[in-house]
Amino acid sequence: MTRIILDKQAVTAPTRNTSNIMLLVLAALVPGIAVYSYVISPIVVINALVAMFSAVVFELLAVKLRGARGWPAVQDGSITVAAVLLALAVPPGLPFWQLLVGVFIMVMLGKQVYGGLGNNPFNPAMVGYAALMISFPQNMTLWFAPGELHSAGFVSLIEAKLGMGQTDIGSNKVWDGVTAATPLEQVRVWRLQSLDDNGNSTALSLAFSASGWLWINLAFLLGGLFLLYKKVIQWHIPVAVVTSFTLLTLLLGQSQIPLYQLVFSGALILGAFFIATDPVTAAASNRGRLIFGSGVGALTFTIREFGGYPEGIAFAILLMNxxxxxxxxxxRRPD
Amino acid sequence: MNEWALILLTTVLVNNFVLTQFLGLCPFMGVSRTLESALGMGMATSFVLTLASALSYIINQWLLVPFELGYLRTISFILIIALVVQFTEIIIRQRSPMLHRVLGLYLPLITTNCAVLGVALLSARQHDSLIEAVVFGFGAAAGFTLVLILFSLLRQRLAGANVPPAFKGNAIGLITAGIMSLAFMGFTGLA
Amino acid sequence: MNTLLNTLATRLGFHNQQPPFSFHGGLPLNPNKRALGESIVEPPLPPYLIIPLINYAKQSLTPTVAVGDSVRRGQLLAAGVVAPTSGKIKAIKPHATIHPDTLAVNAIVLHCDGEDKRGNPSASDNPQELGGASDNLSRLIKLRSSGKQSQMQQLVDQFALSGLGGAGFPTAEKLLGNTTPVKTLIINAAECEPEISCDEALIQSDAIDIVKGIDAAVQLSQCDQCIVAIEDSKPAAIENLQSALKDKPTAAQLMIIPTRYPTGAESPLIECVTGKYIPHNQKPTDHGVVCINIATALALWHALDNAPLDSRVLSLGGQSMPNPCNVRVRFGTTVNFILHSTGNNSVVNDHRIRAGGPLSGFDLQNLSVPITAHTNCILAEPRVEITDAQACIRCGQCADVCPARLLPQQLHWHAMADDLNGCKQFQLDACIECGCCDLVCPSSIKLTETFRYAKSQARFRDTLELKAVAAEQRFTEREHRLEQRALARKRAIEERKKTIQSSSEPDREEIKAALARARAKRQPKQSR
Amino acid sequence: MSFVIPFLLVVFALIATGALLARLSRTNTSTDKNNTSAMIEQVNAVLPQTQCAQCGYPGCRPYASAIIEQNEQINRCPPGGDKTITDLSNLLGTPVIPLNNECGVVKPPLVAIIDESVCIGCTLCIQACPVDAIVGASKLMHTVIQNECTGCELCLPPCPVDCIELLTPQQTAADWQWPRPA
Structure with missing residues (x-):
């Protein structure tokens, strides 16, 4: 008969366990995914499912190799959340095999090599994303303007992603009309073009609201607030990320883009509310989380404004991890 | 003034000597088991690097270039670095003998450290003023120390992780260093 | 940063200025005080009592009585231990005790003769006439002010006053022993742990004696102000105390504090009452604050009234206890006897019996273990499967509820890696083992057990270090002694050698003459 | 021919730096000495002080000075076990190496007990005990002070009547430890 020292069940109703927390995070992602698949392309749902399935398979394999207890180790669902985040971070047009490579690196190098959940110092999704960004730069910056993909037809896109059908679909007429990558990529390109001879940038109004990115980010914000309300995450990291990013944009930002468009574009909101708040790889105390969040915000701004990559949040989170x-x-002192 | 800031920024972050140019990896892996040894090594390397970068610039501009002795650059730089390292070793032996013992082999190893020699050779070729060479040397050293301290704290934390036995010790250290350089890739193209 | 926020908040009036102040963390738990009935049950005297010979600091005590002696109730059996009833000492042998591992400790087995005669406690040593409570009190205060520590300690020993609260710290030492003047004396009636209601039952039954005890404690500790802290979820007890305090207003004021676990623990209680957070490496007495349990105050009064502490009230509760109640038993009564005498024996075999509350207690493996001053509750709980722990995701919910303001996720990381220095960095010794972190952990990790394990490892390592230092000292002293002895011997040999060489000439002549005589004597023998 | 002068220049520079380095590295011995003794103290503080000489040195301090001066291996202390080896490796920066089994094997802490009925009072064990934990006089009864004995087993060999036995100390309530949770 197992001897119990602290009798938790006698005092409190069963609390939310780690698996419920992960399910809550997945639920919070649903509005964002819904708007994303409506505005850009429903392919993202397939990407997410493929990523989730392969992540679970890889994790089962790794857990067997590591000799830990098979299914319970995977049951906490943390790898499925990471897989969905990776699927959201990569462009929808990414071929499936590259997505699988990303998921493999995420599971193996990001998490299992350190000994499973709770031991990894780096955010697994971001390790996978960074590895993909560096090994397949061309595909990783191949985004689509809202509404762009509807004309290309869903099935042909699937074939392209599987590498079947017209092999060079990547470069044939369906896609050659790629006008806008993420607004940020486009912002940099336009800013450089729109600089007149003496270097100050002319006013630039982007038919921004038409592009769906604003709505996608608002949906993710909605999911994030739901997580805050459900106390799955603390407010310190998201608030710190957004405030430090906004402050720096106001102080040092050269692009004339109105602030709200910059904040609600790219993956800043997704990163602030879902990726940076991964408790395993974030700082432990509330004070530490404030520092961690402001670091992520500052680095995202630096990489976006001066760096080479359009979206800096992935590298910012890795650097702060x-x-x-x-x-x-x-x-060390308790606050 | 912002000229130097730019050099500092590039040497510390953009092309960090350890994580982007993969120079000076052996002390990086060897000394980073505890924070104290990492700090000690960081200080020692910074002192050597800044001094060596300055001296090698002087020797190069006033001795080698006027007499077209370019081919002697490597040997003379190694001499200078050896001199500075011996000087640092004496100071460390006096000030804190335990740190001298903990650093042990890695202190004289700075003489043959590819990062140190790399900095001396690079600063001699690229920069056209002594101040720039010194700032370049100091930037490289600061980058090295920053990454070394972060890596040693990371390894101390990993000591508690249940890393599979096959990966314990240096193996997980190398993987972590790999992911660190992956993260530093984010700085490419910065300015 | 946070202290900055706090001062800013207080200046802007966010923090309420007057007590009761709030403390960091803690959890609102359902008190479910099942055991609270109209009155305290008094079971009959058991056939035998088992009195463990161990003091608060877990050191074994030498008994002052032998096997076969017959003792009276209140007679001193060892330092700070009195006989709970009259009877004959049957045996002094190791016996299982209430302990997570049912550790066997040397204990006195006392067969009760049923008369329960109270003998003159100090009949054996110096005869003192039996004064009433007030003159005992005045004698104690005189002794204390005149600084005669030994006599005072002897008198106090007879009261056998060990604390009845959770920690069981010897009360006399708290009240009389501290050097710094006592500014605030807090009488702890918070009793915040679910299921435990023994203090509340005591207040409902004899609040008048409690107030007398509080008054005595105030005089003994010479404190500036005395506050009785009680949770607002005990209306009947509050009413009793208020009416009892009316006739002795100078003694103490009553403070109603919010019901929140663990207000009853020492550091949260002090912060709640005085608004001061005692950092982990300082003792409350350094800040002039002393806490004693309300049951201990009552025991103080009875002790002064020549009835040394030999019994206590404890709650019988738990989900599957047939008729829960508060029961007053003598120290040494076994758990088995209590359950049988209160009609709860049906739970004995197929339920889990626990000693102590659901958070501070543990499952008992053997039920014939004696009650001591620190046992405040016996629970009967159904057998249940423990959900096995998942990995810690450092979510920080435990850090939000920790009343000692610690980071349990960091402590757990270092404790499981057996890195005691890391635990010390995060102030593990400040952990009050209240169990709040366990309750909120989504991965249901046994955090409190991990911290108890790490704390006992750290304590053991410290004792080893002390032993090593002592051994090293003895080794160097021995080396030094052997060296000195060898040197002294060498010097003595040199002196003797010197005296031989430098001896003056005449001695040499005598030696030569003696040699010649010896030779002469031998000559004639050979010629024969 | 034009490379002769620079060649001579370099050779001269080499000799000059060598001389300068040699002069610089001859530090005065006094500071060196009390540095090493400070380091010996630090190493000695980590050792378990059982003075059992299983490491081949007549006590913990001699072993500490051997570690500092003759670079002795740090894995020769069986009573210290893994804890001492990790502490020494952190202190000195050398890698952690497993215990050297020639010096002995890790045993639970033991305490010596003299069987009084057999002891003949020959004081040989008293002289052998490195920490003076045995009390007694010649031809009088000897006994071991329990909490001062470090379990070093040095009193066993000299005893002519083999009346000393090594037992694990009886666990008291004070040093009971909570088990490690699963």
């Missing part, structure tokens, strides 16, 4: 042991070391 790198500094988490330093933040925890300096923050």
């Amino acid at each position: 790198l500094c988490v042991p330093l933040i925890d070391y300096l923050d």
Whole structure:
């Protein structure tokens, strides 16, 4: 008869366990995915499902190799959340085999090599994303303007992603008309073009609201607020990320884009509410989370404004994961 | 003034000597087991690098270039670095003998450290003023120390993770260093 | 950063200025005080009592009585331990005790003769006439002010006053022993852990004696102000206390504090009452604050009235206890006897019997273990499968509820990696083992058990270090002694050698003469 | 021919730097000495002080000075077990190496007990005990002070009547430890 020391069941109703938390995060992602698949393309749902399925398979394989208890180790669902985040972060047109490579790296290098959930210092989804970004740069910046894909037809896109059908679909007429990558990529291109001879940029109004990115980010914001309300995440990281990003944009930002368009574009909201708040790889104390969040916001701004990549949030989160042991070391006194 | 800031930014972040140019990896892996040794090594390398970068610039501009002795650059730089390293070793042996013992082999190893020699050779060729060479040397050292400290704290935390036995020790260290350089790739193209 | 926020908040008036202040963390738990009935049940005397010979600091005590002696109730059996009833000492042998591992400790087995005669406690040593409670009190205060520590300690020993609260710290030492003046004396009637209602039952039954006890404690500790802290979920007890306090207003004021687990623990209670958070490496007495349990105050009064502490009230509760109640039993009564005498024996075999509350207690493996001053509750719970723990995702919910303001996820990380220095960095010794972190952990990790394990490892490592230092000292002293002895011997040999060489000439002549005589004597023998 | 002068220049530079380095590295011995003794103290503080000489040195301090001065291996201390090896490796920056089994095997802490009926009072064990934990006089009864004995087993060999036995100390309530949760 197992001997119980602290009798938790006698005092509290069963609390929410880790698997419920992960389900809540998945539920919070649904509005974002819905708007994303409506505005851009429903392919993202398939991407997410493929990523989730392959992530679970890889994790079962890794857990068997590691000799840990098979199914329960995967049951906590943390890898499925990471897989969906990766699927959302990569462009919808990414061929499936590259997505699988990303998921493999995410599961193996991002999490299992460190000994499973709770031991990894880096956010697995971002490790997968960064590895993809560096190994397939061309495909990874191949985004579509809203409404662009509807004309291309859903099935031909699936074939292109599987590498069957017209092999060079990547470059044939269906896609050669690629006008806008994420607004940010486009913003940089236009800013450079629109610089007149003495270097100050002319006013630039982007038919922004027409593009769906604003709505996608608002949907993710809705999901994020739901997580906050359900106390799955604390407010410190998202607030810190957004405030530090906005402050720096106001102070140093050169592009004339109105602030709200910059904040609600690319993956800043998705990153702030879903990716940076992964508790395993974020700082431990509330004070540490504020520092961590403001670091992510600042780095995202720097990489977006001066860096080479359009979307800096992935690298910002990885870089701040790198500094988490330093933040925890300096923050040893209980606040 | 912002000229130097730019050099500093590029050497510390954009092409960080350890994580982007993969120079000076052996002390990076060898000394990063505890924070104290990482700090000690960081300080020692910074001192050596800044001094060596300055001296090698001087020797190069006033001795080698006027006499077209370019081919002597490597040997003379190694000499300078050896001199500075010996000087640092004496100071460390006096000030904190335990740190001297903990660093042990890695202190004289700075002389043959590819990052140190790399900085000396690069600063001699690229920069056209002594101040720039010194700032370049200091930037490289600061980048090295920053990454070394972060890596040692990360490894101390990983000591508690249940890493599979096959990966324990240096294996997980190398994988983590790999992911760190993956993260630093984000800075490419920065300015 | 946060202290900055706090000061800013207080200046802007967010934090309420007057007590009761709020403390960091804690959980609102359902009190479910099943055991609280109209009155306290008094079961009959058991056939035998088992009195463990161990003090608060877990050191074993040497008994002052032998096997076969017959003792009276209140007679001193060992330092700070009195006989709970009159009877004969049957045996002094190791016996299982209430302990997570039912550790066997040397204990006195006392067969009760049923008369329960109270003998003159100090009949054996110096005869003192039996004064009433008030003159005992005045004698104690005189002794304390005149600084005669030993006599005071001897008198206090007879009261056998060990704390009845959770920790069981010897009360006399708290009240009399502290050097710094006591500014605030807090009488802890919070009793915040679910199921436990023994203090509340005591207040409902004899509040008048409690107030006398509080008054005595106030005089003994010479404190500036005394506050009785009680949770607002105990209306009947509050009413009793208020009416009892009316006739002795100078003694103490009553403070109603919000019901929130663990207000009853020392550091949250002090913060709740005085608004001051005692950092983990300082003791409350350094800040002039002393906390004693309300049952201990009552025991103080009875002790002064020549009835040393030999019994206590404890709650019988738990989901599957047939008739839960508060029961007053003598120390040494076994759990088995209590359950049988209160009609709860049906739960004995197919239920889990626990000693202590649901959060501070543990499952008992053997029920014939004696009650001591620290047992405040016996629970009967159904057998249940424990959900096995998932991985810690460092979500930080435990850090939000920790009353000691710690980071349990970091402590758990270092404790499971057996990195005691890491645990010390995150102030593990400040952990009050209240169990709040366990309750909120989504991965249901046994955090409190991990911290108890790490704390006992750290304590054990410290004792080893002390032993090592002592051993090293003895080793160097021995080396030094052997060296000195060898040196002394060498010097002595040199002196003797010197005296031989430098001896003056005449001695040499005598030696030569003696040699010649010896030779002469031998000559004639050979010629024969 | 034009490379002769620079060649001589370089050779001269080499000799000059070598001389300068040699002069610089001859530090005065006094500071060196009290540095090493400070380091010996630090190493000695980590060792378990059982003075059992299983490491081949007549006590913990001699082993500590051997580690510092003759670079002795850090895995020769069986009573210290893995804890001492990890502490020494963190202190000195050398890698963690498994215990050297020639010096002995890790045993639970033991305490010596003299069987009084057999002891003849020959004081040989008293002289052998490195920490003076045995009390007694010649031809009088000897006994071991329980909490001062470090379990070093040095009193066993000299005893002519083999009356000393090694037992695990009886666990008291004070040093009971909570089990490690699963």
